[in-house]
Amino acid sequence: MQKFVIQGGRRLEGDIQVQGAKNSALPILAASLLCNGESVLENCPGLSDVYAACRILTSAGCHCDMQAQTVRVRADAPHTAVIPEPLMHGMRSSIMFLGAMLGRMQTCTLGYPGGCELGPRPIDLHLDALRRMGVSIREEQGTLQCTVPKGLHGARIHLQFPSVGATENIILAAVLAKGETIITNAAREPEISDLVHFLQCCGAKIEGEGSSTVRIRGVKQLSGCTYRIMPDRIVTATWLACAAAAGGALRLTGTDAQSLEGILDVFEQMGCRCSRNEDSICFSAAGPLRAVRSLRTMPYPGFPTDAQAILMAVLCTANGTSVIEETIFENRFRHADGLVRMGADIRTAGRIAVIRGVDHLHGAQVSATDLRGGAALLTAALGAKGETVLTEIAHIDRGYDAPEQVLSAVGAKIERR
Incomplete structure (x- = not known):
């Protein structure tokens, strides 16, 4: 059974070519x-x-x-x-x-x-x-x-x-x-x-x-x-979330900013900077981010349910209280337990999650419960203090092509074992 071992707290800098969708x-x-x-x-x-x-x-x-x-x-x-x-x-x-x-x-x-x-x-x-x-x-x-x-x-x-x-x-x-x-x-x-x-x-x-x-x-x-095949907008959002959680600046190439407007708008509300070009996005995040008062997942062109978990990971250390309503799928807050193990303050009730920002997250041993939930724990681990061991990563491999190689190339310390 493979796992990721991640040393958090390293800024991400560089270029990422986004995979196909x-x-x-x-x-x-x-x-x-x-x-x-x-x-x-x-x-x-x-x-x-x-x-x-x-x-x-x-x-x-x-x-x-x-x-x-x-x-x-x-x-x-x-x-x-x-x-x-x-x-x-x-x-x-x-x-x-x-x-x-x-x-x-x-x-x-x-x-x-x-x-x-x-x-x-x-x-x-x-x-x-x-x-x-x-x-x-x-x-x-x-x-x-x-x-x-x-x-x-x-x-x-x-x-x-x-x-x-x-x-x-x-x-x-x-x-x-x-x-x-x-x-x-x-x-x-x-x-x-x-x-x-x-x-x-x-x-x-x-x-x-x-x-x-x-x-x-x-x-x-x-x-x-x-x-x-078109570029993957959820993978694009994941790499942006990783930079937001860990801090840093990324240029994502081979992507389609137009299909990401709803996601980019939320990152900008949080205080991130997004510069859009025809097939690339320049993104930077520095300092404390702002909470998102209310976010509701919706069918396109609304905020995608597939990006909900990774955004929650970023909001764990944002200033203030964020509220997420999941309207598409039931049982899509399973990743919250892993984030809480890392020090997050999250309360869930049915389709609502309330996230109160904390100063920082810490490393822990956590398990991916599904594809996007696993990506959320990976995102959180990159910004956390100390070492995180993330197991059940076969879920992540269903949607991300060699993520440890992609992230290592932009400064993350992550190893597949």
């Missing part, structure tokens, strides 16, 4: 199953979730090869629409393969997806939408057996909640379906737009990405293409 790479990998010919995905991060997605593609009969940051997928003749339970359980985003397999092979058998335990994240939105498109779904001994007796057809689908996963799954099922599919109250996240841009490059007819209404007109086939 995990939350784009995974649905785009699923989308490659829909394409004849070769899909070449550039700027693909080397994450355990990405490797799991590649194994799912291989199990379906595709050829999948990853070299450096480029993944090549050939899905000329996928022959297996059964996703083995161990592969399905490895990550939550594996549910994306349901829409893709139904679109390509008209059938799919799979277990329930795994991933972080963040409270109920029902897939009923996915299943209800697919039923409207002609999918027959039977649950048997913990597996979902899905078939399309009369072929996929377009439908008008209103989502009760703008779910990212449900929006993506509907798009994946609809691009090869007969007729037009209209999604209302669709999620608007930039990663959905990235998925759509890939599919458009492959020949899909989709309009309205980035808005709450998306229209998909089914086509007969898609062809592979070469596509560069």
